[in-house]
Amino acid sequence: VAAITVRDPKVGQYTMHASVPGLRSATLAVWVSEGVPSKLFIVTPPSSETNNVDVLEVQPVLGLQDGAGNLVLQPNVGSVTATAEVLAVSSDTRLLFLAPLSKGTFKFGDVRFVAQ
DSSP states (O other), rough: OOOOOSSSSSSEEEEEOOTTTTOOOOEEEEEEOOOEEEEEEEEEOOOOOSSSSOOOOOOOEEEETTTTTTOSOOOSSSSOOEEEEEEOSSOOEEEEEEEETTTEEEOOOOOOOOOO
């Protein structure tokens, strides 16, 4: 028995051709789908400035990847929500923002900072 290993494959179809001299060759198609979620990554960083009133002009967007770097569109769980926790440098104030997973990304829509 021969073992074939493809490390960290990207999502998509792969075709394997096997042949032995003097015999008819064989072809096998394999579809690789996303794996188990393993990390978050920044798709869109938030605005670096605020007007102290409105939500940030550019809201942060996070993505979910498997170990091979594939975007995980539908993890095998009921629902996934990202929590962004912002800690103020000079106090114990904590701000929490939540974003549900949709098509592989967490799109925040209510992040704002107001100086007091």
